[in-house]
Amino acid sequence: MAIIGKDINQAKEFLRKKQLVAIPTETVYGLAGNALDEKAVLSIFETKNRPSFDPLIVHTDSLQKLEKYVSEIQQQAYLLAENFWPGPLTLLLPKKEIIPDLVTSGLDTVAVRIPNHPLTLELLAALDFPLAAPSANPFGYISPTSAQHVNQQLGDQIPYILDGGECGIGIESTIIGFVDQIPTVYRLGGLAIEDIENVIGEVAIMSHSSSNPKAPGMLKSHYAPRKPFFLSERNNMPQPENGLSAYLLFDHFIESIDKKYQRLLSPSGNLKEAAHNLFAYLRELDSQPIDRIFAEFVPDKDLGKAINDRLKRAAAID
Ligand code: TXA
Ligand code: MG
Secondary structure, three states, X not given: OOEEEOOHHHHHHHHHOOOOEEEOOOOOOEEEEXXXXXXXXXXHHHHXXXXXXXXXXXXXXXXXXXXXXXXXXXXXXXXXXXXXXXXXXXXXXXXXXXXOHHHHOOOOEEEEEOOOOHHHHHHHHHOOOOEEOOEOOOOOOOOOOOHXXXXXXXXXXXXXXXXXXXXXXXXXXXXXXXXXXXXXEEEXXXXXXXXXXXXXXXXXXXXXXXXXXXXXXXXXXXXXXXXXXXXXXXXXXXXXXXXXXXXXXXXXXXXXXXHHHXXXXXXXXXXXXXXXXXXXXXXXHHOOOXXXXXXXXXXXXXXXXXXXXXXXXXXXXX
């Protein structure tokens, strides 16, 4: 079983030996390995059971180090980096040769991010290589937002989980790439589009497609619980007579249903709190002796857009 602890040096030793360590970030926990070492990167794919066509995010702790891994940081990318790093933003930038093709699944851009978590920043500062880290969950399942979540699913496959407590934001980073110079959202996430547009003006949003995914994280079936999961507006929410149903709701209960089968993402209607609770509540409901989960949309603004995106993917609808 994995050791769960806060010892940066121990984490560093495992990583130097090309082993994998789960790391906390402000978004979700990552399954980290030396991004410059093919063997370590390969074992990330194997441990997650992740198809090799789904590229990884490279994490570092400074723009200075980043310059070793990317060949260009365009003006808009630079503005975003300056404003939002360390933070829940991933940029797709042209890669330098030092980044193995395995990391980028053969693409000529590499996804990079400076995460905002004190333990992980300290670890990155102590390393002389960057960390490739996808979310630390088996491919297709809900991302982990605590060391315990990681331990439940990957604990018997990795030696160390660096415990940084619950992830503050709780939803993966927003991914921005540049398509013909136009800043484009590849994945909605923990940094709201409104905040990004305040800095660089209007951005394009790539439409999700499971048939031709530019970013395979856009596959509809991502982030899914194992229980049947249905998403609808509140007034269309079914109350079936057979079996037990659980309800994942935004800010108030359904009066006609026993409260023990309902979870409120944010009783005060706060989208940040809702994002923080989303994956933990989905996991919790998924482990209950119930037959299905119903969820409702949250308000479609700020982090609500990313929450609705994850709910849609969990329900596998467009
Ligand atoms: O918040 C996060 O981003 C977390 C933490 C650990 O940093 N990481 C994360 O990684 O969510 P992952 O592997 O679960 O999702 C990364 C997404 C995938 O959907 C992948 O397809 C996309 O990033 N991606 C990576 N490199 C890409 C590239 N060069 N072009 C397009 N999409 C890319
Ligand atoms: Mg993931």
